[in-house]
Amino acid sequence: MNSRIVQxxxxxxxxxxxxxxNDLWFWNDSRLVLGLPIGLFYHVCFSIVTAVALxxxxxxxxxxxxxxxxxxxxxx
Amino acid sequence: MTIIVxxxxxxxxxxxxxxxxxxxxGTGEDxxxxxxxxxxxxxxxxxxxxNMTAFAILGAxxxxxxxxxxxxxxxxxxxxxxxxxxxxxxxxxxxxxxxxHGYLSQIQxxxxxxxxxxxxxxLFVVIAALMIPYILVGLMGSGLTLNQITxxxxxxxxxxxxxxxxTLGYVTYGGMRGTVWVNTFQVLIFMTFGLxxxxxxxKKLGGLENGMAxxxxxxxxxxxxxxxxxxxxxxxxxxxxxxxGMFPHIFLHWLTARRAETFRWTVVFYPLCIAIVWIPSVLxxxxxxxxxxxxxxxxxxxxxxxxxxxxxxxxxAGFLAAGVLSAIMNSVDSQTLAISTMFTxxxxxxxxxxxKMTEKQEVWFGxxxxxxxxxxxxxxxxxxxxSIFKISVWTFSGFAAMFPVVVAAxxxxxxxxxxxxxxxASVVILWIYFFTSGTETIGTGGVMPVAVMLLVSAAAxxxxxxxxxPPADHVLQKFFHQG
Numbered sequence: 001m002n003s004r005i006v007q008x009x010x011x012x013x014x015x016x017x018x019x020x021x022n023d024l025w026f027w028n029d030s031r032l033v034l035g036l037p038i039g040l041f042y043h044v045c046f047s048i049v050t051a052v053a054l055x056x057x058x059x060x061x062x063x064x065x066x067x068x069x070x071x072x073x074x075x076x
Numbered sequence: 077m078t079i080i081v082x083x084x085x086x087x088x089x090x091x092x093x094x095x096x097x098x099x100x101x102g103t104g105e106d107x108x109x110x111x112x113x114x115x116x117x118x119x120x121x122x123x124x125x126x127n128m129t130a131f132a133i134l135g136a137x138x139x140x141x142x143x144x145x146x147x148x149x150x151x152x153x154x155x156x157x158x159x160x161x162x163x164x165x166x167x168x169x170x171x172x173x174x175x176x177h178g179y180l181s182q183i184q185x186x187x188x189x190x191x192x193x194x195x196x197x198x199l200f201v202v203i204a205a206l207m208i209p210y211i212l213v214g215l216m217g218s219g220l221t222l223n224q225i226t227x228x229x230x231x232x233x234x235x236x237x238x239x240x241x242x243t244l245g246y247v248t249y250g251g252m253r254g255t256v257w258v259n260t261f262q263v264l265i266f267m268t269f270g271l272x273x274x275x276x277x278x279k280k281l282g283g284l285e286n287g288m289a290x291x292x293x294x295x296x297x298x299x300x301x302x303x304x305x306x307x308x309x310x311x312x313x314x315x316x317x318x319x320x321g322m323f324p325h326i327f328l329h330w331l332t333a334r335r336a337e338t339f340r341w342t343v344v345f346y347p348l349c350i351a352i353v354w355i356p357s358v359l360x361x362x363x364x365x366x367x368x369x370x371x372x373x374x375x376x377x378x379x380x381x382x383x384x385x386x387x388x389x390x391x392x393a394g395f396l397a398a399g400v401l402s403a404i405m406n407s408v409d410s411q412t413l414a415i416s417t418m419f420t421x422x423x424x425x426x427x428x429x430x431x432k433m434t435e436k437q438e439v440w441f442g443x444x445x446x447x448x449x450x451x452x453x454x455x456x457x458x459x460x461x462x463s464i465f466k467i468s469v470w471t472f473s474g475f476a477a478m479f480p481v482v483v484a485a486x487x488x489x490x491x492x493x494x495x496x497x498x499x500x501a502s503v504v505i506l507w508i509y510f511f512t513s514g515t516e517t518i519g520t521g522g523v524m525p526v527a528v529m530l531l532v533s534a535a536a537x538x539x540x541x542x543x544x545x546p547p548a549d550h551v552l553q554k555f556f557h558q559g
Contacts, residue, residue: 014157014161017157018157018314021149021153021154021157021310021314022307022310022311023149024307027300027301027302027307028300028301028302029300030292030296030299030300032285032288034284035283035284035285035288036284036288036359037145037288037299037300039145039146039149039299039300039301040145040148040149040355040358040359043148043149043152043153044148044153044351044355046153046156046157047152047153047156047347047348047350047351048347048348048351050153050156050157050160050347051156051344051345051346051347051348054160054161054164054343054344054346054347055344057164057343058164058339058340058343058344062337062340063168063169063336064336066168066169066171066172066336067172067335067336067337069172069176069557070171070172070173070175070176070336
């Protein structure tokens with residue numbers, strides 16, 4: 001797949017995560033899930049999903065040019 | 077016994093910091109950024125530790141005591157998304173520029189990027205003014221913690237003094253390397269002991285579900301967001317973690333990375349580290365409302381310490397206090413080092429020595445300013461009385477509102493020094509207005525002042541940049557590479 005498309009797909013994914021952070025749907029729900037109030041449980045899951053999304057980001061869209069640029073300049 | 081454990085812990089911290097001096101190379105670059113030599117693990121630990129202040133440990137539990145579980149969504153999970161993105165998009169690029177041009181402070185970068193001494197000076201004043209309350213948060217938290225955990229045997233002033241003395245010892249002796257070694261040791265300590273406190277307390281209560289059932293019986297409103305947190309407040313609070321883009325101590329930690337690749341671990345694991353620290357803090361704060369129902373205002377900041385005293389007395393209480401102290405000290409040290417770096421590099425070296433200090437002078441001025449900053453903030457901590465959480469939010473708001481300046485500096489060639497100055501001026505004016513008028517939210521929707529400050533700051537930067545003369549070609553060639 002084109003790396004540009006992957007890059008924008010991941011950026012879009014981050015934005016979707018940002019929107020999902022605002023969980024209006026559990027606002028007044030006090031049910032417990034695995035001992036945690038569902039509003040808190042949701043955000044614990046959110047943190048795990050964020051870590052996975054960031055893993056994909058650094059794996060597929062790492063700005064490799066920065067390394068080369070800084071090394072080239074430092075050497076010169 | 078508790079006091080003995082605390083003293084042993086502080087001695088260990090001092091020993092770790094002192095040990096790092098064996099690798100000291102005697103240069104300014106080594107003292108301020110550890111010769112840009114750190115790998116992924118140390119970078120993650122130091123960046124995470126530098127961001128976890130008394131705000132995360134004591135302030136979070138205190139706020140959860142009043143506002144409930146919504147505090148986690150407000151500050152923790154949003155930070156877990158926003159902060160690594162700032163590291164990824166901004167931190168890696170500033171690391172590369174810092175390595176390329178040999179920067180030792182944030183102001184050096186902005187001064188050269190916008191080719192303006194005036195901008196550097198204005199930024200220095202604004203950043204120093206915002207950082208002092210942030211360091212205060214840590215010192216106030218340390219005195220309070222030691223006082224509470226020892227049942228008042230160590231007075232608040234003496235606890236704060238002790239922490240200042242130890243921090244001063246390893247920062248002045250070990251510089252950035254000492255600070256990061258100690259940070260790493262302390263992050264591991266506060267994560268371990270935070271989880272231990274959580275496990276011990278909830279075990280005594282018969283498990284998480286029982287503990288939450290006790291809260292549900294007495295304070296069900298703490299298990300939902302309800303009216304305590306408004307949807308727009310949650311949305312606008314996501315602006316606050318942007319502050320890491322402008323924190324001088326975070327900039328300094330970015331510069332310590334050996335390679336750009338070093339940032340990978342930090343970006344991925346940051347949200348998980350935040351969750352590990354904040355979940356126990358928030359849950360213990362909420363649970364504290366059952367055992368300590370009458371804590372008013374800032375008094376709730378001591379709820380975590382009270383819980384430890386009630387459920388885990390003796391040696392364990394000492395260990396847990398050490399965990400809280402670690403979290404506090406490893407942000408105070410980084411912040412103090414950053415401010416002393418700014419005084420040394422951006423004021424003394426730039427204006428007094430024309431950017432030509434000897435390595436020895438750089439190191440000694442760094443040490444002198446570290447002492448001065450710690451001494452001044454310690455004295456201030458004795459007379460200030462304000463909620464730890466509230467102070468932090470105002471500090472974060474100021475830095476977050478200046479975020480457009482760093483974004484424009486890194487990505488927007490057309491941004492100018494006048495645009496940056498207009499942006500900073502708008503932040504200063506609005507910050508003073510909101511702070512002095514005691515505005516916590518705007519209107520009835522719960523919008524945080526930081527959101528308005530950020531929008532105005534971005535608009536001022538864009539409009540004034542477009543109205544002013546474009547930056548010179550030699551500046552653009554230095555900071556924006558083709559191809």
